[in-house]
Amino acid sequence: MKAKWKGDLYKNLLWECASSTTIPEFEGNMKIVRITNPALHDWLKEINPKHWSRAFFSGLATSDVLLNNLCEVFNRQLIGGRDKPIITCLEYIMEYCMKRIVVVLKQIAKAEGHLTPKASIIFEHIKSEASNYSVMWNGTSKYRVRERGGQDQCVVDVDARVCSCRRWELIGMPCKHAVAVNWTMAQYGMNPGPPETWFSEVYWMDTWKKVYKNTINPINGVNLWTPSQVPTIIIPPKHHSQIGRPSKKRKKSANEEIVPVKHGKMSQRGNTVTCNKCNAKGHN
Structure with missing residues (x-):
């Protein structure tokens, strides 16, 4: 595009x-x-x-992410070890993962509240929008939520944990309509619990802690390895070094190839230039 x-x-x-x-x-x-x-x-x-x-989308992912940036960031971190032998490359990945886990554990130690820091920031924005809505109960588990002075109107089912705007079931976070219903239920003593409890477990601090409780253990050096008793000897494969410096850039698929843009102009790579004066091709 x-x-x-x-x-x-x-x-x-x-x-x-x-x-x-x-x-x-x-x-x-x-x-x-x-x-x-x-x-x-x-x-x-x-x-x-x-x-x-x-x-x-079906809603099975329970995620607010529409990009693959997480994979791309991880892939970019492995550039330094991509051209190494397999054992060295695996050790490089292991060291990066160990450092990454420690960084996240320090963030977890500083974090407070029921939700992860990112989810808390998004929740503050949702609450500011929910204050502009009025709620009407139909006597069952469903509520009509209407924007004051606007045309937005949705139906929230608190038992099924769904809203007709579909954000609640797609993302796993209660939308502005659901938060407005939660406040109304609490106002009339229906004890719905804090709005944070309506979030999916993937946004809970406890879940975040469980993900990073599994750490990577360090290993000994080669001098302390136990010699293998397997009689089969694996020899290195035949390898012919290519001429020139090896490229570290990831090879992109055909769908990822994008014509480069510099200074707001499309690149002329692969195109034949035309002279503006004599209209001949091959020079400008």
Whole structure:
């Protein structure tokens, strides 16, 4: 997409569609894309939205992440050990993971509250939005939640832990509508519990601690290893060193290849230039 449609305008239009949680919201954002740029709309229509729009996700992941940045960051950290022999590469990965776990354990020791620090920041934003909504109970487990002075209106089922905006079931965090219902239930003595308890367990501090309680144990050096009693001897494979300095960059797939952009202009790599004066090709 970046190779054909550059700029924040198209990027924001894409994110509006990707972040939509309901199909009507997705279709409304796609109409805006079609009005802005029909070619971009037709290009996006060719891609199945179940692969890139939250409105078509199942909710099994219980995550607010739409990017693979976590994998890319980890992959980038391994550049230093990628060109090493297999044992050295594994030791490099082990050392990085040991350091990473220690860093997170220090963050956990400083953190307070029922939720992880990131979830707490998001929850503060949700609470500020929930204060603008009014709630009406229907006598069962369902509540109508309406925005004061707005058109947003949803139905929350506290027993099923779902909202018609689908954010609660997709992300695992109670949406602004659910938080408003929680406050109303507490106001009338229905004892719903703190809103933090309505979060999925993946956002709890206890879960975060359980994830990082398993550490990587250090190992002894080669001089303390027990010699193997297996009679089979594994010899190194035949290897021919290539000419030139080996590349450390990860080889990208065809789908990842993007034409580079410098100073707001597309690269002319692979293109034949044309002279503006004589209209001849091959020079400028």
